Amino acid sequence: MVKARTKFIIGGILVLGTAGYLMATAIDETAVYYLTPGELAAKVKGDSTFYDTGVKLGARVVPGTINRDPGGRAVAFSVTDGSHTIPVTYRGVIPDTFTDSVDVVVEGRYNRDGTFAATTLLAKCASRYENAPEKYQSTPGYKAAQRKSA
Amino acid sequence: MILIGELSLWVALLMATWSATVSFAGGRMGRADLVASGERATYATFAFVLLSSIGLWSALLSSDFSLRYVASYTSANLPAVYKFSAFWGGQQGSMLFWCLILALYAAIALYANRRRNRELMPYVTGTLAIVQIFFLATTAFGANPYARLDWIPPDGTGLNPQLQNPGMATHPPMLYLGYVATAIPFAFAIGALVSRRLDAEWLGAVRRWSLVSWLFLTIGITLGMWWAYVELGWGGYWAWDPVENASLLPWLTGTAFLHSIMIQEKRGMLRKWNVTLVVSTFLLSILGTFITRSGVIESVHSFAQSPVGSWFAGFLVVAIAVTAYLVTTRLKDLEARAELESMVSREAAFLYNNVVLVGIAFSVLWGTLFPIISEAVRGSKITVGPPFFNTVNIPLGLLLLALTGVGPLIAWRRASIANLKRQFAVPAAGGVTLGVALFALGMRDGYALVSYTLAGFVATTIVQEFVKGVGARRRMHREAVPLAFVRLVARNRRRYGGYIVHLGVVVLFAAFAGLAFKKEYDLALAPGGTFTAVDPYNRTWTFTSQGVSRYEELNRQVTAVVLEAKHGSAPPTLIKSEKRQHVDSRGVPTFEPSTEVGILESLRQDVYLVLHGVTGEETAEVRISFNPLVWWVWYGGMIMALGGLIVMWPQATRAGARRAEGGYVVTLQPQRAERERVDAGV
Numbered sequence: 001m002v003k004a005r006t007k008f009i010i011g012g013i014l015v016l017g018t019a020g021y022l023m024a025t026a027i028d029e030t031a032v033y034y035l036t037p038g039e040l041a042a043k044v045k046g047d048s049t050f051y052d053t054g055v056k057l058g059a060r061v062v063p064g065t066i067n068r069d070p071g072g073r074a075v076a077f078s079v080t081d082g083s084h085t086i087p088v089t090y091r092g093v094i095p096d097t098f099t100d101s102v103d104v105v106v107e108g109r110y111n112r113d114g115t116f117a118a119t120t121l122l123a124k125c126a127s128r129y130e131n132a133p134e135k136y137q138s139t140p141g142y143k144a145a146q147r148k149s150a
Numbered sequence: 151m152i153l154i155g156e157l158s159l160w161v162a163l164l165m166a167t168w169s170a171t172v173s174f175a176g177g178r179m180g181r182a183d184l185v186a187s188g189e190r191a192t193y194a195t196f197a198f199v200l201l202s203s204i205g206l207w208s209a210l211l212s213s214d215f216s217l218r219y220v221a222s223y224t225s226a227n228l229p230a231v232y233k234f235s236a237f238w239g240g241q242q243g244s245m246l247f248w249c250l251i252l253a254l255y256a257a258i259a260l261y262a263n264r265r266r267n268r269e270l271m272p273y274v275t276g277t278l279a280i281v282q283i284f285f286l287a288t289t290a291f292g293a294n295p296y297a298r299l300d301w302i303p304p305d306g307t308g309l310n311p312q313l314q315n316p317g318m319a320t321h322p323p324m325l326y327l328g329y330v331a332t333a334i335p336f337a338f339a340i341g342a343l344v345s346r347r348l349d350a351e352w353l354g355a356v357r358r359w360s361l362v363s364w365l366f367l368t369i370g371i372t373l374g375m376w377w378a379y380v381e382l383g384w385g386g387y388w389a390w391d392p393v394e395n396a397s398l399l400p401w402l403t404g405t406a407f408l409h410s411i412m413i414q415e416k417r418g419m420l421r422k423w424n425v426t427l428v429v430s431t432f433l434l435s436i437l438g439t440f441i442t443r444s445g446v447i448e449s450v451h452s453f454a455q456s457p458v459g460s461w462f463a464g465f466l467v468v469a470i471a472v473t474a475y476l477v478t479t480r481l482k483d484l485e486a487r488a489e490l491e492s493m494v495s496r497e498a499a500f501l502y503n504n505v506v507l508v509g510i511a512f513s514v515l516w517g518t519l520f521p522i523i524s525e526a527v528r529g530s531k532i533t534v535g536p537p538f539f540n541t542v543n544i545p546l547g548l549l550l551l552a553l554t555g556v557g558p559l560i561a562w563r564r565a566s567i568a569n570l571k572r573q574f575a576v577p578a579a580g581g582v583t584l585g586v587a588l589f590a591l592g593m594r595d596g597y598a599l600v601s602y603t604l605a606g607f608v609a610t611t612i613v614q615e616f617v618k619g620v621g622a623r624r625r626m627h628r629e630a631v632p633l634a635f636v637r638l639v640a641r642n643r644r645r646y647g648g649y650i651v652h653l654g655v656v657v658l659f660a661a662f663a664g665l666a667f668k669k670e671y672d673l674a675l676a677p678g679g680t681f682t683a684v685d686p687y688n689r690t691w692t693f694t695s696q697g698v699s700r701y702e703e704l705n706r707q708v709t710a711v712v713l714e715a716k717h718g719s720a721p722p723t724l725i726k727s728e729k730r731q732h733v734d735s736r737g738v739p740t741f742e743p744s745t746e747v748g749i750l751e752s753l754r755q756d757v758y759l760v761l762h763g764v765t766g767e768e769t770a771e772v773r774i775s776f777n778p779l780v781w782w783v784w785y786g787g788m789i790m791a792l793g794g795l796i797v798m799w800p801q802a803t804r805a806g807a808r809r810a811e812g813g814y815v816v817t818l819q820p821q822r823a824e825r826e827r828v829d830a831g832v
Contacts, residue, residue, distance in 0.1 A: 005490045015505050018545070027520070029537065031520075031538075035530070070764075072764075093762065096311075096312065096383070096743065
């Protein structure tokens with residue numbers, strides 16, 4: 001007669017083992033590289049298969065490059081990490097927070113023509129959920145308020 | 151008021167430092183005067199943190215833009231309720247809010263235990279004070295909400311419109327209330343470990359506070375899902391985003407603890423495991439905060455990158471080291487007092503419940519931290535997405551659902567065949583009937599069928615328990631059904647409150663399974679244009695555009711589209727979705743346009759309308775989706791919270807009377823005396 005404790009441990013190992021197996025296979029199937037434009041350029045140089053695998057690209061939107069389709073469902077823009085700039089095209093729902101200079105994460109494929117075709121677009125809020133007050137320093141109202149407070 | 155508030159923050163830091171020092175010293179030396187002084191200092195800490203919070207609130211409500219925080223998160227024309235909630239809307243304020251809750255909880259816990267658990271209270275006070283020092287110091291040095299601007303802006307920059315929503319005003323404080331409550335059980339665990347008083351007394355307090363934490367996390371997570379669903383416009387409520395995962399992790403380990411503690415109470419088993427769970431729950435709360443604040447993991451939620459992240463990382467490392475040392479040096483005091491007797495027993499079912507909950511927690515943690523792990527091991531960041539979490543957690547979740555039905559009904563120690571038949575014959579039949587019926591109706595999704603079969607099984611076990619309990623009361627006391635029902639629950643709150651929580655779980659699982667049948671359509675509609683779509687129940691809907699309108703409201707310019715939705719012979723309904731451009735008090739646009747979704751709610755499904763944009767004059771580009779059973783998610787969460795409240799509600803103990811009144815109560819030697827002490831705890 002096997003002790004209940006031993007049986008429980010065997011059962012526990014079975015449960016956790018199955019979970020572990022599922023985790024391992026799921027990671028193989030769904031894992032995606034997360035790269036900056038500079039890293040992506042370097043990877044592609046070393047290994048051209050990176051053109052055809054899905055990757056996530058994290059970078060900042062170059063101000064003034066956003067070209068929205070009037071229907072609001074497609075957009076072209078460029079992203080940069082300071083060293084490399086990559087043009088991106090995207091079709092799908094554009095998040096409310098997407099705008100100039102925000103950090104975005106796009107997922108998709110890097111084409112051989114040097115453009116990135118994105119299938120998902122995540123935008124982080126400009127300075128997250130805050131707005132930097134400094135932008136008011138150049139507005140006319142600010143000077144007046146400063147004189148008043150002085 | 152600002153000056154007072156800022157000064158109070160520093161005074162509170164001093165008070166907490168004093169409290170930590172004299173509490174530990176008093177506990178070590180056995181000096182009651184020092185211990186009393188430490189407790190008074192904890193009450194004083196609360197008073198000063200409260201004063202500091204009032205200072206910030208008054209600055210926010212009076213729009214004192216000389217504070218960077220006020221200028222960054224509010225504007226003069228912001229509705230007062232959001233000026234108030236901006237307190238926890240940003241990094242600095244939410245840190246102070248955290249201190250406030252911790253100080254409040256610490257004061258309540260001390261007061262409740264002023265005559266109980268005296269041997270370990272000095273260490274509990276001291277541990278709480280140390281946690282408080284950490285939070286106050288991080289606030290004062292790393293994220294001070296009282297930081298001034300060197301100029302005074304004419305207006306603040308306003309609160310992000312996505313945060314101007316009742317869900318967002320209430321969801322963060324609920325989560326914070328839940329996160330912070332994990333600190334109290336942690337402090338009790340440390341107190342018990344340090345003083346080596348590891349008997350059952352401390353468990354009463356720990357259980358009560360774990361329930362507080364569990365309750366607020368449940369409410370907070372549900373509100374968060376609701377906010378994401380109604381505000382973000384992507385039609386879902388859970389995306390396995392790192393910050394969402396961070397709130398789920400302590401919930402999972404906390405839930406595991408609330409189950410395994412019953413085994414310790416009844417059988418004296420799992421004593422090491424329970425200490426580990428209590429400590430892990432707190433550490434996961436800190437880890438969650440670290441993930442949210444540091445920006446080390448990519449998330450749509452992250453706060454501005456700030457040094458606060460490294461403060462948390464440091465605290466986490468120290469806390470892990472200290473608790474690991476304490477637990478390993480006290481293993482002998484934590485030996486189990488009984489052994490598992492059979493695989494077919496309630497103990498075993500609860501153990502598996504723990505294995506599964508911790509397994510889910512581990513896989514979520516692993517997936518969340520995978521980018522960091524892979525960068526450390528392989529040199530490049532690799533992320534895993536929702537498919538990873540779904541692949542692993544759907545099977546584990548279904549196993550958990552099955553255990554939800556088995557655990558409460560199976561006998562302690564060793565279940566006999568008769569016990570199994572008596573308890574499970576009807577529920578098993580109920581589940582299978584539901585599964586077969588759904589299959590016959592045309593449902594073919596494998597996971598969904600398994601979910602509904604198990605949901606039917608668990609729901610039947612719960613109904614069966616209520617029927618039996620009410621029947622027993624009716625026979626014994628000749629009460630009418632409603633009275634018997636109310637008294638049954640009121641006199642056995644832990645047990646029947648627990649069943650109500652389980653009912654909420656069943657409703658949630660049923661709702662999750664409904665997602666398998668979601669349908670989406672993207673289209674463009676000119677005024678008067680129509681679109682026909684089939685919903686997941688095979689009914690045909692017709693949508694007719696009523697045109698696009700543009701108008702101004704309080705602090706925004708609105709572009710709205712209205713659709714008339716009609717199906718079958720039901721009267722048509724209007725759905726509206728808006729694009730809002732928020733403006734400040736001078737009419738200058740702030741933020742990017744935000745989307746307000748239109749939702750037609752019903753028990754069966756939500757018809758969900760999102761306006762993407764307008765082409766030409768009045769052609770609206772929209773997405774229409776049919777989201778089945780989403781309504782059940784919110785109600786499942788509410789039922790769980792209600793059950794949690796019933797379990798928590800203080801009950802006057804009448805140990806003798808209780809046994810006679812409450813249907814039947816499992817009594818197990820030799821821990822009976824211990825259990826009654828626990829029931830009377832806190």
